[in-house]
Amino acid sequence: MKVKLRNPDRVVEVDGPRTVSALLNRLEVVSEAVLVIRDATLLTRDEPLGPDDELEVRPVLSGGSLPPGDGR
Amino acid sequence: MKCKVCRAHAVVDIRRHNAAFCQDHFVDHVNSQVAKAIKEFKMVTAEDRLLVAVSGGKDSLAVWDILMNLGYDTTGFYLDLGIGGYSGRSKEAAVAFADSRGVKLIVRSLREEHGFSVPELSTLTGRVPCSGCGLNKRYEFNRAALEEGFDVLVTGHNLDDEVATLFGNVLGWNTQMLGRQRPVLEERVVSAGAARAFVRKIKPLIRIAERETAAYALIRGIDYIVEECPMVEGNTQHRYKEALTLLEEASPGTKHRMYFGFLKNVSDRFAEDRGATELIPCAGCGAPTVASGAHATGELMCSFCKTKALAQARRAEREDATGRGVKRR
Numbered sequence: 001m002k003v004k005l006r007n008p009d010r011v012v013e014v015d016g017p018r019t020v021s022a023l024l025n026r027l028e029v030v031s032e033a034v035l036v037i038r039d040a041t042l043l044t045r046d047e048p049l050g051p052d053d054e055l056e057v058r059p060v061l062s063g064g065s066l067p068p069g070d071g072r
Numbered sequence: 073m074k075c076k077v078c079r080a081h082a083v084v085d086i087r088r089h090n091a092a093f094c095q096d097h098f099v100d101h102v103n104s105q106v107a108k109a110i111k112e113f114k115m116v117t118a119e120d121r122l123l124v125a126v127s128g129g130k131d132s133l134a135v136w137d138i139l140m141n142l143g144y145d146t147t148g149f150y151l152d153l154g155i156g157g158y159s160g161r162s163k164e165a166a167v168a169f170a171d172s173r174g175v176k177l178i179v180r181s182l183r184e185e186h187g188f189s190v191p192e193l194s195t196l197t198g199r200v201p202c203s204g205c206g207l208n209k210r211y212e213f214n215r216a217a218l219e220e221g222f223d224v225l226v227t228g229h230n231l232d233d234e235v236a237t238l239f240g241n242v243l244g245w246n247t248q249m250l251g252r253q254r255p256v257l258e259e260r261v262v263s264a265g266a267a268r269a270f271v272r273k274i275k276p277l278i279r280i281a282e283r284e285t286a287a288y289a290l291i292r293g294i295d296y297i298v299e300e301c302p303m304v305e306g307n308t309q310h311r312y313k314e315a316l317t318l319l320e321e322a323s324p325g326t327k328h329r330m331y332f333g334f335l336k337n338v339s340d341r342f343a344e345d346r347g348a349t350e351l352i353p354c355a356g357c358g359a360p361t362v363a364s365g366a367h368a369t370g371e372l373m374c375s376f377c378k379t380k381a382l383a384q385a386r387r388a389e390r391e392d393a394t395g396r397g398v399k400r401r
Contacts, residue, residue, distance in 0.1 A: 006298060006299070007299065007300050030317055030318060030321050031321060032087075032281075032283060032317045032320050032321045033283070033314070033317050034283075035283065035286055035287055035290065037290065040290075041083060042083040042084055042095075042287055042290060042291065043083070044073045044082050044083065044084065044085040044092055045085055046073055046085075047073075058286065058298060059300075060130075060282050060283045060285075060286040061232065061282055061310065061313045061314065061317060062129060062130075062131070062282070062300060062301075062304075062310075
């Protein structure tokens with residue numbers, strides 16, 4: 001299956017995983033830190049995968065500087 | 073997995089709730105969690121005019137969308153920070169969202185308002201980019217809300233943001249910040265009877281994890297900017313989030329327990345440190361600033377004006393040196 005990864009954007013080929021959880025384990029990605037998307041649809045961690053799937057593993061944790069208060 | 077509500081095929085699982093949802097019921101779940109937070113912490117009334125600070129990212133656009141779903145009177149505010157192509161793309165996302173929903177978005181530019189971008193401010197003052205960025209946002213969000221006559225400023229802080237901030241405040245035992253870390257910061261005035269100095273600020277997404285705001289945005293067709301700010305690499309807050317997410321993975325509910333346990337059992341113990349600090353008008357811009365801090369430094373200027381003055385002075389020095397043909401080391 002083809003898996004799109006982000007930051008930076010790239011596509012990797014992965015063979016073997018039969019579920020989303022197995023794929024994330026293979027990629028050594030923490031499942032709480034990503035969404036897995038197939039055909040613009042979100043997948044739960046137990047969702048079965050096929051060898052011809054095209055997936056995106058999208059990170060969800062942003063850093064940055066949202067202002068924590070107002071300095072008062 | 074099946075949807076907890078209708079038993080249809082689920083698309084999002086939330087381990088800390090031991091639940092999964094189909095698209096429609098996930099959207100209902102998120103909306104109800106936000107409504108619950110608004111009610112629990114008395115964030116707004118139905119009559120309030122809300123200014124939503126949007127970055128083009130998932131959290132701020134999601135909270136704007138949810139507040140519209142819940143029937144509130146909202147307007148967006150986007151501050152162009154001047155971070156190269158990233159700011160251009162994030163602005164496009166914010167504008168596209170506002171256009172798609174037919175709602176008003178106020179756009180201001182840091183460079184047009186004050187003469188510098190976030191990267192320029194960092195270079196000129198030596199201030200860490202994320203620190204300078206936060207200072208600029210706090211100042212400009214509050215100023216915009218006051219000038220445009222809004223009752224409340226809304227930010228897209230989610231559960232992950234809040235628990236990471238809490239974690240950092242605990243690591244450093246920053247009791248003053250622990251005292252102030254609340255889902256609502258009430259409006260304040262410089263002196264009794266005077267005009268508002270700080271507008272009320274609220275964080276309606278505190279019950280929603282970051283993974284859920286991303287899922288919500290995707291399901292709702294919100295085309296948010298996925299790429300990370302190029303200046304965020306090595307950001308401390310991000311490291312805390314990663315560490316806490318590892319704990320959450322091993323023990324779902326950890327983040328929720330830490331943050332809401334803090335609000336319920338601990339926060340009030342730091343009420344004294346929260347401090348009803350005296351506010352005075354800044355000598356530079358008239359915006360409110362903490363009197364004790366100003367007196368301590370012998371200056372009556374707010375942090376923003378001090379930083380801006382430093383940037384302007386450094387720029388003048390450089391231009392002067394360049395004009396005289398002096399090479400900088």
